[in-house]
Amino acid sequence: MKLKIIIISIITVLIFNACQTTKDGIYPSYFDESSATKNFTVKIISEPSGAKVEVNNNYVGKTPLTIKIEGWRDTQTFIRSYTIIAHPIRAGGETQIKYFMGWHQPDKTYGDKIPNTIYFNMNLVRIPEQLNLNINK
Numbered sequence: 001m002k003l004k005i006i007i008i009s010i011i012t013v014l015i016f017n018a019c020q021t022t023k024d025g026i027y028p029s030y031f032d033e034s035s036a037t038k039n040f041t042v043k044i045i046s047e048p049s050g051a052k053v054e055v056n057n058n059y060v061g062k063t064p065l066t067i068k069i070e071g072w073r074d075t076q077t078f079i080r081s082y083t084i085i086a087h088p089i090r091a092g093g094e095t096q097i098k099y100f101m102g103w104h105q106p107d108k109t110y111g112d113k114i115p116n117t118i119y120f121n122m123n124l125v126r127i128p129e130q131l132n133l134n135i136n137k
Contacts, residue, residue, distance in 0.1 A: 038073040041066055044084065046120040051086040069114055077111035078102035086120040096120050 044053055046063040053060050060067055063086065070079050080102035087095050098118060103111035 036073055037070055037079060039068040040071050040076070040114045042069050042115060043117045044086075044120075045117060046086055046122050048089070048122060050089045051120055051122050052089070054083075054085040054087075056083055063120070071114045072103075072111070075111070076114055078114055079104065079111070084118060086122065088122050090122070092125060093122050094124060094126050096122070096124070 043066050044063055049063050051063045053063060053065060055067060069082065071077055072079060078100050082100045082102065084098045084100070085095060086097075098120075100112045100114075101110070
């Protein structure tokens with residue numbers, strides 16, 4: 001009987017230790033996030049060049065430029081979500097936005113793949129909606 005209680009106690013301790021998480025409750029305590037992540041190099045280009053670029057509301061420069069994005073090493077996906085905005089250099093141009101979804105767990109592939117290059121065509125313009133004012137009805 002005592003042996004049974006000891007074995008159950010040991011198994012219980014092992015189970016609770018294996019399920020231990022960090023303070024944020026996401027990763028096991030033995031998980032080293034730094035070894036699972038990598039900085040990926042991403043080129044941002046535009047046509048024409050010179051568009052002003054923001055990454056997550058921080059100005060990073062004018063195209064063409066290269067930025068580093070932290071991602072999961074094995075899946076090559078974003079760790080967190082990114083919003084990349086390109087502002088036109090010419091009057092009448094349209095601001096363009098690209099969204100990339102990230103995921104906070106390294107063993108999941110829910111995040112978007114990190115591209116090598118992000119392209120903005122700043123020659124695109126919004127066409128105003130055409131109104132059909134047919135007065136012959």
